[in-house]
Amino acid sequence: MANSINDIQEELISEFEFFDDWMEKYDYIISLGKSMPMIDEKYKNEDHIINGCQSKVWLNAEKDGDFVKFTADSDAIITKGIISLLIRVLTNQKPEDIQKADLYFIDKIGLKEHLSPMRSNGLESMLKKMKMYGLALNNTSC
Amino acid sequence: MSAADIRLQFPLLSTQMNGKPLIFLDTAASSQKPKIVIDAISNYYETTHANVHRGVYKLSQQATDAFERSRHIVKHFINAPSEEEIIFTKGATEGINLVASCFGRKCLNEGDEVLISAMEHHANIVPWQLICEEKKAILKVVPITDSGEVMMEEYKQMLNAKTKIVAITHVSNTLGTINPIKEIIEIAHTHHIPVLVDGCQAAPNIAVDVQDLDADFYVFSAHKVYGPTGMGVLFGKKEWLNAMPPYHGGGDMIETVTFEKTTFNKLPHKYEAGTPHIAGAVGLGVALEFMQEIGLDVITEHKQYLLDIATTQLKQIDGLRIIGEASNKVGVISFIVDGTHPYDIGALLDKQGIAVRTGHHCTQPLMQRFEVPGTVRASFGIYTLESDIDALIKGVKKSISMLL
Ligand SMILES: Cc1ncc(COP(=O)(O)O)c(C=O)c1O
Numbered sequence: 001m002a003n004s005i006n007d008i009q010e011e012l013i014s015e016f017e018f019f020d021d022w023m024e025k026y027d028y029i030i031s032l033g034k035s036m037p038m039i040d041e042k043y044k045n046e047d048h049i050i051n052g053c054q055s056k057v058w059l060n061a062e063k064d065g066d067f068v069k070f071t072a073d074s075d076a077i078i079t080k081g082i083i084s085l086l087i088r089v090l091t092n093q094k095p096e097d098i099q100k101a102d103l104y105f106i107d108k109i110g111l112k113e114h115l116s117p118m119r120s121n122g123l124e125s126m127l128k129k130m131k132m133y134g135l136a137l138n139n140t141s142c
Numbered sequence: 143m144s145a146a147d148i149r150l151q152f153p154l155l156s157t158q159m160n161g162k163p164l165i166f167l168d169t170a171a172s173s174q175k176p177k178i179v180i181d182a183i184s185n186y187y188e189t190t191h192a193n194v195h196r197g198v199y200k201l202s203q204q205a206t207d208a209f210e211r212s213r214h215i216v217k218h219f220i221n222a223p224s225e226e227e228i229i230f231t232k233g234a235t236e237g238i239n240l241v242a243s244c245f246g247r248k249c250l251n252e253g254d255e256v257l258i259s260a261m262e263h264h265a266n267i268v269p270w271q272l273i274c275e276e277k278k279a280i281l282k283v284v285p286i287t288d289s290g291e292v293m294m295e296e297y298k299q300m301l302n303a304k305t306k307i308v309a310i311t312h313v314s315n316t317l318g319t320i321n322p323i324k325e326i327i328e329i330a331h332t333h334h335i336p337v338l339v340d341g342c343q344a345a346p347n348i349a350v351d352v353q354d355l356d357a358d359f360y361v362f363s364a365h366k367v368y369g370p371t372g373m374g375v376l377f378g379k380k381e382w383l384n385a386m387p388p389y390h391g392g393g394d395m396i397e398t399v400t401f402e403k404t405t406f407n408k409l410p411h412k413y414e415a416g417t418p419h420i421a422g423a424v425g426l427g428v429a430l431e432f433m434q435e436i437g438l439d440v441i442t443e444h445k446q447y448l449l450d451i452a453t454t455q456l457k458q459i460d461g462l463r464i465i466g467e468a469s470n471k472v473g474v475i476s477f478i479v480d481g482t483h484p485y486d487i488g489a490l491l492d493k494q495g496i497a498v499r500t501g502h503h504c505t506q507p508l509m510q511r512f513e514v515p516g517t518v519r520a521s522f523g524i525y526t527l528e529s530d531i532d533a534l535i536k537g538v539k540k541s542i543s544m545l546l
Contacts, residue, residue: 022160022493023544030544054501054516055485075515076483077545078490114489121485 005097008089009105016109025110026078033081039071050125055079057122061133067092068137070130079121082114086123090130098134103127143436145444149525151176162495165533170315170343170474170521171499172365175429179369182428183421194420195394195411209420212427213410219430220341220360221351222377226409229376229383230418234342235265237361237376238309240413241338244386245307246273254279255304257297259321260286260511261314264504266340270309279306286511290317290466297326301333308337312344316503316519317466318449318474320348324355331356336382342366346523347445347472349438352377364422368524369429373422376413383409390415433524441524445473448522452531459538461546465517473522476503479538482545484516490541491518496534 003011019025039048043060050057055076062069070091074080089105090098106112115123149155152174157164166174192202194209213228222228231237250256256270260283267281274281282305284297292310301308308330312323323344327337336358344350345362352360359382364373388395388406392415397405406412433441452475456462461480478484488500501516502509509516520534 026490026493027544055483056515076485078486079483 005089005093005101009103009108012085012089012105013108022110029081029085029111030077031081032084033074033077033079036073036080036084036087039073043071044073050122050129055121057083057126059126059129059133061130061137063137064092066094068095068098068133070133072126074122076121078114079123082111082123083126085111086127086130095134095137099131101131145525145527148176148436149527151178152525153177153180155525159495159497160493165494165496165530165537167520167522167526167530167534168497168499169346169523169526170366170519172371173346173368173523174525175370175425176368176432178432179425179429183370183425186421186424190424191420193417205420208427209418209423212423215427215430216375219350219434220345220375220377221353223353224380227377227380227383229378229410229413230423231361231374231376232372232419232422233365233374234340234361234363235269235374237359237374238265238338238340239269240376240389241359241361241378241386242269242273242309244389245336245382246277246279248386249306250274250277250279252278253304254306255282255302256280257282257284257300257305257308257310259284259292259310261290261292261317261319261505261508262309262311263315263340263342264506265342266309266311266338267507280304283507284310290314290319290468292321292326294322294325298329301330301335303333305330305333305335308335309340310337311340311342312350313342313347313472313474314466314505314508315343315474316476316505316508316517317468318343318471318476318521319466319468320344320470320472322470323357327356327358336379343472343474346433346441348442358382364426364429367426367429368432369426370419370422373419373426375426380409383413388412388415392416394418436524442472444524445522445526448526448528448531449473449475451528452520452522452534455531455535456538459535459542461542462538465512465514473526474519475521476517476519478514478517479542479545482542484514484518486545487518487538487541490544491534491537494533494537494540496537498534 039058044058048058057074059072070087072083154174190204192205194206213225216228217225285293313320330337338359339357341360341362346367358379360377365371395407395415397407465476484500499519
């Protein structure tokens, strides 16, 4: 059984506590963005795009047994790094848990501004979409 | 007065962003405000406010005088022939919508053409699309070169008997290009076609003379010329403003009203329905006087100087490409860096206290033209210093080293 959403959030919060300044934080996010396993090229299409106006985000969700598996990509590296954090927290979780997840870690690690709807980088919409997938996949399994 | 002295008059510029001294390089989106403008607005509310053109009492007369004094200042600022041709709006966007709607209702018919350029701001695209759709008219777009200049031969060829109006920007907010607007107008006028000029980025940067240009309509926003938001100017030639129908109906714009028929007030009031943004007009007037005191030639020269050093230094950065290399530009530079997204650079600059704009700058078709997802744009004001450019260069280099 995978760790719970909140376990992973706590894990991330303590990881980020090691960083002294924004530079180190962003260096880490950028490295995550570069190393993140990307979405299968076949999903990088209009059906999977989340238009954030500035950077593009592609997201795919699949059901694997009781769990939802997310893969995603973005054309901006920082967006991609933050996506990989969101995915780490929400992938391989049950639809109902995804749906009701409270992602407090974003604020705690000091990246809240990236998830503002006004930032128009697609992240806020991506999060909404992930929760919607949780809902949709939950319904189909009932 | 040096730029450093001028800068001291802008309270917000001595604050911090993300714990770093603010380096504000987004003046093309909106300029900061000098203390004198901020004070004029609060002083107006503290000492002079009442509704304009209405009361017989002294205070209302004083408010009206303050409001109309600003119209007088605007007239001088753009050298308009008369004050009746200065319409106060809430911004350039409203000015363009007003002309598109009123001119369109009067003059556009099925099959007619409206000509714009490929470097227009959405504010000078969408209003025309709306009226063209309504009137079954056709929106045509003059192409631009790779360096970001209007293709003049194509422009000449696209003008024809169906063309009813040309709407074009004086200066591009994304590329910085200064268009040869006088020539563009002259050519249109040989075909008796009127021209609307979007002066949003010209007014803050270069001296504007609507009579010399012979512009039929000229719009700009107060917030880009060191004045308040929610305020703008539409200059229109009397002949056109008299010929066109009103835009909004309401108080102030009427002469007599009965339920059967209303007659409209004379210019400029015909186009100023409702209680106007009086404090905004007062602030705009003071802002324009502030610019005139510094001198438009001094402002133009200062920005040119900053543009030159910024261009030279940015070009030395590996993989950096400037979008918009017209020979005649204002202090606006767009660029992209190979292997990075504009958003990445913008987010890292923000952390370093540097405010730039990233994205499409409300010119999506232009981004498609240059096949880029967006750009990073730095733009300069009268308060921008050489040290701001140094900070930008350092910041961009640091961002690139983190990203690549
Ligand atoms: C060239 C140009 N046109 C129009 C506009 C619209 O101005 P506003 O939003 O102040 O109405 C802008 C400002 O962003 C601009 O730069």
